[in-house]
Structure formats: C-alpha cells, structure tokens
Amino acid sequence: MRDLDYLKLLSRQYPTKEAASTKIINLKSILALPKGTEYFFSDLHGESEAFIYMMKSSSGVVLYKINETFGDLLSPKEKADLANLIYYPRHGLSTNHDEDEQGWQKTTINRLIAVCKVVSSKYTRTKVYRKIPSEYAYVINELLHIDASDPDKKLYHQEILNGIIETGLGEEMIVALSHLIQNLTIDAIHIIGDIFDRGPHADKIMKELIRFHDVDIEWGNHDAHWMGAAAGNPLCVASVLRIATNYNSFDVIEDGYGINIRPLSEFAGKMYGDDPCDCFMPHLFDRNISDQVDLRLAAKMCKAITIIMLKLEGQMIGRHPEYHLDHRLLLEAIDYDKKTVTIAGVTYPLKDGHFPTIDPAHPYALTPEESSLMDSLVYSFTHSDVLKKHIEFFFTNGSMYKVINGNLLFHGCIPMNEDGSFATVETLEGPYSGKALMDYFERKARQAYFSQDVYATDIFYYLWCGPASPLFGKDKMSTFEHCLIEDVKTHVENYNAYYSLSKQEEYADLILKEFGIDPQTGHIVNGHVPVKVKKGEKPIRAHGKVFVIDGGISKAYHSKTGIAGYTLIFNSHHLALAEHHDFVRGGDNTPSIEVVEYMHHRLRVAETDNGAALRSQIRDLLELVEAYKSGVIKEHQLETDLSYTTLP
Template sequence: MARDLDYLKLLSVQFPTATAAAAEIINLRAICGLPKGTEYFFSDLHGESEAFIYLMRSSSGVVRAKIDETFGNLLSEEEQLRLANLIYYPREILGNPHCREKENPEWQKITINRLVAICKVISSKYTRSKIRKKMPKDYAYAIDELLHYDDEDKKLYHQEILRSIIDIRMGEDFIIALSELIQNMTIDSLHIIGDVFDRGPHAELIMEELINFHDVDIQWGNHDADWMGAACGNPACIANVLRIATSYNSFDVLEDGYGINIRPLSMYAQEVYGDDPCLCFRTHLLDENISDSVNPDLAARMCKAISIIMLKEEGKLIRRHPEYHLDHRLLLDKIDFERGTVEIEGEEYELRDRNFPSIDPKDPYRLTEKEEELMETLIYSFTHSRLLKKHIHFFFTNGSMYKVVNNNILYHGCIPMEEDGEFMAFETERGALSGKALMDYFNEKAIEAYFMDGEIDPNGKLYATDFFWYMWCGPKSPLFGKEKITTFEHCFIEDPKTHKEPFNPYYSFSKEEKCADKIFAEFGVKPELGHIVNGHVPVKTGKGESPIRANGKLFVIDGGISKAYHSKTGIAGYTLIYNSRHLALAEHKDFKKGEENTPEIQIVEQMKSRIRVGETDNGKQLLQQVSDLEELLQAYRDGDIREKA
C-alpha cells in the first residue's frame, strides 16, 4: 500500500528523526502492556455534594482497602480509619486548629512514610511519566525519589529528604500533596451516568469537582436535560427546575450556587397566595437542605406559584408541537372551576386545591401580566448566570446521550421499547427513528439547541430548545422512560392510582439476557464482552431488587445517593468499579459526616485474564499511533523523508 507522505511529513514535525520516532514506538508499545486503568461509574448524584465528594476522595472504599492491603495487622482498625480520613480530607483535618498532632515532627515523618507506602501500591500499574504528570509541580522531585527508593545505599539520602521537608516546616503541605496524589491515582477515568442536578442542595459543587477531574464524561439524565433547557431559556424547563427546587427546599443551588434571583418569585407568591396555606405544596425535605432555608409557608406558596406557571408553559409548548402527541396531558382546560373537579382520561376527580386566582377559565394557559413579567426576569437570570453557563458548557463538551467505551454501553434511562420487545419508533422530520438512531437524534437536537444561532434560524432554535422539555418527560424520551409524568395529579388529586407513571417495557425486558444482546447488536458491541451500565431507576434492595440483571450483562447503579430515595431503596446507591482484574460493585451507606461511611465492595465478575491497556479503546488508538510511527520510521530509513537535525 502506498504511503501517505503528506501525513507522514506532518508527523515528522513532531518526531523529526528516526531516533525520536523509534523512542516513541518503544514508549507506546510498553504502555500498551500495562494493566488498564480503573474506571469508576456513578449515577444519579442529585446534588448530594458531600456524599459524592467523599466517594470520589475515598474511591468508593478502594483507598480504605489499599490501606488494609498495605499495612494489614501493622495498624489497628482505628489507625487505618484515621489515616483514610486524612487522605480524604487532608486540608480540612490539618487546617483544624484542634489537630495538635500535626505539629509533631515524628507524627509527620511516620505519616509521610505511610502515605508513600500507599502511593507505591496504588501507582504500581502506571508509568513513572504518568505518575509525575499527576504530581504537584513543587513536590514532584521529592515525591518521585521517595516513591522509587529501593536501594539500601540510598537510605541516608531518603532520610535526608524527609528530614529536610520537616525541618523547613513543609510537612503539612507535603502530606496534603501525597494525599491528593493518592486520590488522583486511584481513579483513572470517571463516568457519570446522568442526573447531577435536582433535589440535593449543591449540584454546582459536584460540577466543580467534575470539571477539575482529569478524565470524565457524562451521559445526560432527564434532570440534566431540564437544567440544560433552563440554561438555554426554555420557560417550561425553568419553571420545572424552580418547582423541584422549591419542593425540595434546595434554594442553595439557585441563589448561592448560581446566583439565580428568586426574590421576584417569592414576592409574587406572597402577593397572589399570601392567604393560601398551599398544603399540597409543602416541601419534601424540610430538614435536609438547611444551608439557606426559606420559611416553609413561603416555600409552599412559591412552589404553588411556579407550578401553575409551569403547567401553563407546558400547555403552550404541547400546543406548539402536535407531533409530540401529548394533547391528553393538557389538563388545565379540563378543570371545572365551579365544582372543583378535573376530568382525566374520561374519569372525574375532586381537586385537593381549588384556589386558582391566576387562571382564567376561558383561557387557562395564558399567563397573567405579572406572570409574564416574572418569567422574563427568571429567564434573564438563568440565561445570564456565568457559573451555570460554565457548567452547562461542560455538559456539552464532556457529555452526550450515551457512550460506548471498552465494550461497555453507558446511558441514563433506557432504549425505548414496545410491548413486543422491538425498539420503539419516534416520528421525526426524517421519518421514524428507533434504537441507536433515536439516541443520536436526541443528541443532535440538544447540540442544536445549545449552539444554533437563534437570529439566523429562530424557528429551528425554538424547536430544538423546546425539545429539552420532551427529553425531560416525553413518553418516548430515552432519558425519561415512562408513559407519562403525573406532576398535576401529584399536586391536585388525592387518588394514588392517578399518580402512577408506568415504565417503558424496556425495564421489564432489560432483565433478560436476550434483551441485552439485542442492544449490544444495535450498538456494535460483542455480547460476550459487553456490559450495559444504566441509571435512572433506584434499586430497591429492601424489596429484594438486585443491581445485576440480564445474567450479569446489565448493571443498574442508581440506588439513590439522594436522601429523597433512601426510605425506598434502603441504601445510598452504587459505584461500579472496572479495573484490570474484575468488575466490582461498591454499595454506598447513607452518608453521615464524621462517621464510618466506607462502602462495601463486592466483586461481581472476574476477568479471564488481566486486561492490558492495549485491549482498551485508548490502547487501540495508541497501537494505531505505533503503526503510523513505524511507517514514518521506515520512510526515514528508505530516504522518502529526510531527518531534521
């Protein structure tokens, strides 16, 4: 095959000599022989920043296991736990004025030696070059020397490094540097299977943690799509984001986190619903999110005010899009305001709340003048929040509807299916799409909504931005995976049968191995190697549910990190851990600060042989680079390309 000399000449700029090309070939082939890095999979974080940051820093219990592996019976259980907490929170512990031992030189020396020992265990499968890149620049030389000290002749040299660190009063900084290096090395790549936002108090802190991580991707969840739509100015999404925030008392993320001005909403709610107890809109987690709590009576009024606006905005959006086939979810015009009833699917129900001062029975979806003014203010606030823009931009640069990586298919909700097990079709301007093509279409529309210039194509921009709302709760949305969303029924109707949101048939079929194989075939993954990693639906372990399905080919890892789910699930979610030897599930505990929170780790699949970098997707790219460099090397030797001095 003829060489592509133009490409090889470009490559020669980076590797100007045969020696340089040969050296890189040696380096890349050696890397491909190393064990693969450890991948971590999290799902449904829902704003629980403290729990998530703990799980990140502890590597979902792996750091604790490495401490036990390193020291065994040499350290007591209490000493191991104290060392683990120091690794997780070095700045907080050493910054505590009540921590007296930090000033003891002997304690610093012992602690540094212990941290170095753990570093050696964790770094054993990485190249020295990769480890050095992870080291803090100022201490890279000293850490590198301590990590690779294995010569008795250098014993005095090693001791002098330690003595110098402590003598010049840099012991605390060095302990922090080693602790953060351990955190950094334990997780090689991070996959977030959707729903960073809603319910919990500080999604913005989770986003900052993700942005600062070295290798992360996000598969969007329906709650994420709602926030993405809100950031793009979709009124229905904005109203729903605010409804959930006021319902769960999570005002922190709005005001302190993103600088969203909700005072206009509180003033409007007080003015219109000041005498209304709004009993149907009381907060779900009154005592959980208390950093910036709002008076519960006012919070309920705010929730009702924005819920009514949301129902109006959703009604307008549904009418704009007959192709959604959601006319049956237009319920405001089904209310009999005199009798206090509503008709849903042919049945009449009494309303729990009959006070609707802002709804015109003749035109129930029209916003009042004050509601229009309020929404203009809120839209401006959401679309002009700098931090929200930064975080949503990260969602687009590092996220997508799904990801296929190392034979694993990652997605948040489902691949919508019909009752007969075939992939469900969604009508688009291109015709009916299903399976992978449907996921790609949703991905494309989200990108259009964010990047399209509204001045050039206002109709296209509006259509794509409206689509975020369908991604959030549409019956054929892969992110939602339910027949309908019953927000209206939950708010206004007592009868629990109206609250049911039937799941897509996918959730029944996905328990079967043949369904997983069908999905593997759709996405081009070998069934004998593949796994599906799924979130969205909390695993109710208390009722005997298992996160492992389809004969070990599908993992549902949403066990509910969010406190809102704990009463239903009995646990606080899962981390799926995929290293070179096995797949493991870490079962989280209900996070309580200052207590023992180490997850329980269970190996669920042992690899037949240790997986090497060369077998991974990154490894395949490295081997392609090797092939290109071998061509360049031969071109140098044949004289087709001249070496540069």
C-alpha cells in the first residue's frame, strides 16, 4: 500500500505512461554520458582573490580546453588573452583591441562558441540550456548547434552574429558566454574545510560558493569557531576576533559581516593606553581597504581579546570536565609578581607580564567592563544577517565528512592510537570512535547551533582546538605559548597518530573500510596540514590512496610550503593535481597540472553516486508504467507542455 501511495504521488508529475516512458529514456541516456568534473579545494583561509581566480579558470582547465579547441590555429598570446577574457570578461571588454570593435566582438563570440562546444560535449542539451542565462538562451543555443558546413546554416549563423552586433548586445553576449564556459567546466565543488580566518575576505568566498550550482563543505576547525560565534558562544566570538586582530583582518569583520568592533577598540585603547603590546602586533599579509586600523591599536585590541579569550576558555574547561582540557588552565599557572608561568613542571619567563584586567585570585573572572564588551560583541555576531546566511549554508551544504563517488572527504583526521586502532573518545553519551565519532560530533554541532544554548555551543570551541577533535587532531592549541613565551619548544603542537599512520596503505585501507568504501578504488582527501613542498613533502600518500591538498593558499603559509595551494581534479579520464603559485593580479596564474591516476576506462554517469540515484528513479518509473498498463493507476489528461521530461 505504501508503494502504491508513492506511485500515485509520482503520477502527478508523470500523468501518462508516455510521460513516464519519456523520462525513462531521458534518464537512461544520461547514464551513458561521461561523469562530470569534480574539483576539490582545501584551506582557503579567506584568500578570496586567489580562490575566485581558481574557480573562474577551473584551476587551469579552461586554458587546457582552449588549447584543445584551437591547437596551433591561435598563437600562445591569443589563447592567453582569450582565457583571461573568460575569467574576467568585464575587464577584458574594457581593454583596447587591435581591430575594429565590431569585428573583434564577432571573432570573440565565434571563439567562445567553439570553446563552449568542447566543454559542453559531455552534457545533455537540456542541461547546457539550463545553464545559459534565460535572456540569451535562444541565441546561444542556436549558435551552439548550427552546422557551419551547411551553406544555408552558415548564412543563418552570420545573420545571428550580425543581429547581436547591430542590437548592441555584443558585449553582454561575450560576458554570458564566458560565464557559461566557467559554469560548464566545473560540475561540482568540494571544499575540504577552513574557509575562514587569516585571509582578507572569507565573506566573498562564501558569496561565490552560494551562487555555485553544486557545492559541499566538509567543516574545518577554523570554520567551527565561526559557527560557534554565529550561534552566540562568547568564547568562539573572542577566538574569532583574536585571529582577526592578529592577522589585520578588519575588513572581513566590519565591512564583510557588519560586525561592530568599535567597543573593542575603545576598551583596548583605554585599558592598554601606554602598553606597547609588542607581543600582539598583527601580521601584515593584506592591507585593509575599508577599515584601516592603526597597528598599535590593533595590537592592543589583540591583547585585550586574547586575555578575555583565555579567561572564557578557563570557564569553559570548568563547565566541561569531559573535555579533559585541564592542562590548558594556564592563567592560574602564572606567577604575577615574578612574571613567569609554570607548564608541566618547567618555569618560563613571560614576554609580557602586564595584565591589568586579571585578578590573580580569580584569574578566569571577567571584569564588569569585559562582560559588557562581550555582550556587545556577541550581539553583533548573532545579528549579522550576512553571517547567519553564510553559516546556515554550512549546515545545509556541509558536514563533518562526505563520501562521494568512492572518495572520503574530511578536513583533519580520524583520531587514531599509536597502534593503528581508532581512538575512543568518552563523551557524556558514551564512547565513540571512527565513523561513529564523526557522526556524534556532527549531531552535537547541529543540535548546538539551532538550540544556541551556551553550554551546548561550547562544542564548537572543542571542535576548533580539542585534542580529540577530528577537525584539529593535535594535543593543544598553543595560543598562550605563542603569545607569551619565547621558548619555541613550548609552541610545538603534537599531531594525532593519524597523520603518520595515514601515510601507510594498510591504515588508509582501514579507514576506507570504516566508511564503507572499497579500498581497491577509494581515496581519502583531506587538508588541515600544509604540505611543505620546499622540504620535499608530497601531497600523495599511501600509494596514491590519500591526498592531502592543503598546499598553503593562505599567504601565511607560502614561505613554509613554497607553493600557494592545490586543486584536486577528478574527471571522467583521470585524477589530476593542480599546483598553484603565488597569485599575482593581472599576471600569469596558470597552475602546473599533473595527472596522478588514470581511470581504467572513461567513467560514465552510471558509475557515480548520481548514477545510482538515477537508476533508482528509473526503477520507480518502470513500476509506474506497469501500474498504468495494468490499470492499477489511471492516466490523467496532460494540460501542460512536456517540460517535466527534461533534466532535474
């Protein structure tokens, strides 16, 4: 009866056996098409300009397609100019052209149509049509499917071009075709965590991702404390602002998200007026455009919010003994008279011992001024409509991990013991390990965000820096040591055993099996730890089963890694790694692309997760056809067109 009720509902969409049969034909034909191209990015860290270039250029694939289309018919400069036009069409239109403007527009439109034909070849006409801007759909569709070898059609083609130019639509057509090419070269985007922090504009990255048609995000630890801040957790708010002030990222806070941090600047200026705050001077990788803050004031703001964060962290540790973070209760380990701190039995001098807001008898208590400040900052975070929209996108399009097309995607690690077993984490709801641990943290994060209870939202701070957090996977977050202790040995953060064990094939296989993936064909894709290429490190591990694609797109890592990020590209033919270099505005930013694994045969949609979903739809539709034929369900008269037979 339940199946019959479902078929009756399905019959509303396909009211005749002909309609259902047509859809079956449609879906079966899609199964035979080549799989779409997936792009994997990680650790974007607010580097909006570089990332948007990666998206627009499809990490170098657009230039590859131009070469495939024209070969030696165009010079290298002509091909580079065409590529840059596709990436930034508005800018390209504003430059001077050697030939007359109308002639240039006709030539350019023809070249863009030629590239469109190549990049659209693996899709149905319906899918391509749906990606064309509606106002130009008829014209572009005609140009894409004209047979230029037919003399009559050739004349038809020329008249369409003449009409475009005569009506003044040449520039808009070039823009539309450029965007269509960008759209067609990327079928799906996977972000393996850490969109936020350090770089200038995570907000701009989020706007691009929200506009994209198929994207998922595997949460990173830097994303987690932003999620907590948006949920109103004061500790996460302080943590986010500590990094923003430390990296001079005022534009993303105030201009990007409309968060008012003037109360913090006023408090810091008043409290640390004569304090140089040298230990808290910000990193200067980017220049603020909208909100240029004096560096000395930024240092004072950083110190003020760091002290507040350490106090709130101590309060959180007291609320959650199950987090086992007592070793991070460092404010009580300070000798405020001697200006030293004792950690693990060793006493270190402090680089800065001026703490006017700390009561040594009650080091984790906020002053009334600090409490009032945090109330103001929490209000500002929770009332940012843009931030709310972006974080809710994390929940609707994101997760702790994702299994797709035989690949396991997650940001940090699957916590493991030194012996290669999965680490068991004791929680208030019982012990969890492996996949169950990932599922537990995701469940708690979703519950916390939508409940917005401070106790519950502490989970986001644990995900940010807890030792057993799969998003972090280190024994500590050494913020205190970095800021206040000179001895670099105290700055070391020891990694979970996963990071060394996952380099070995047997443990990669163990993890893949844990998530139900065939280890003979599956891969693990994660980020979090920058691959230091300049020191000989490789992104490919465990005999090609593990890809670590954090190549350091953040400017803060360029000197350590020697590159500026990776893109993993998975098309119907192969897996390839694009190795990016420092982004230069207006320069040649084409990455080096290396094929790292060839498929045994060209993969079809039928062999993907989407193919499995389409086969399930086909089975349902076949049952519906049988129900119509047997009279179990009555056919209905069609009153509309047959648009329902097109692609979903």
